Amino acid sequence: MEENFLEEHQAAIGDRDIGKGGYPDAGNGRYSQKLSYKEWFDFNNAQRAHYNFLEMAPSTFLWLLIAGVYYPCFASVVGLLTGVFRLHYAYSYATKGPQGRRIGAIGNDLMILALFGASICSGWSLAQGKAS
Numbered sequence: 001m002e003e004n005f006l007e008e009h010q011a012a013i014g015d016r017d018i019g020k021g022g023y024p025d026a027g028n029g030r031y032s033q034k035l036s037y038k039e040w041f042d043f044n045n046a047q048r049a050h051y052n053f054l055e056m057a058p059s060t061f062l063w064l065l066i067a068g069v070y071y072p073c074f075a076s077v078v079g080l081l082t083g084v085f086r087l088h089y090a091y092s093y094a095t096k097g098p099q100g101r102r103i104g105a106i107g108n109d110l111m112i113l114a115l116f117g118a119s120i121c122s123g124w125s126l127a128q129g130k131a132s
Contacts, residue, residue, distance in 0.1 A: 005031065046094035049101070053086060060112060067118035070125045074118055082111040
């Protein structure tokens with residue numbers, strides 16, 4: 001990035017460093033014009049994997065918290081497996097493209113369903129006033 005944009009960047013912003021990867025370019029801006037198609041494609045795949053994680057995190061954490069009220073061991077195991085599948089999803093998507101994400105996506109979806117089911121049971125137990 002610095003070899004392509006350092007002078008222009010310093011003239012516009014001051015003597016700040018561009019930073020590794022050209023942040024804040026999101027993959028479709030000025031800095032990415034200098035990327036090869038493969039570099040651009042790989043960068044966008046990695047970014048899509050990251051966005052998917054951000055989209056899934058709130059619901060995953062919510063179901064994990066609710067399920068853990070009455071089923072802490074089950075929620076811990078499923079939470080750990082969710083993390084493993086999320087890492088597999090992100091790595092495979094970033095390195096192999098959309099086709100590589102299948103195992104991670106299916107595993108993650110199954111874990112989310114398990115957490116959702118445990119959350120329903122936990123909520124039901126709480127409504128019934130049962131102790132664990």
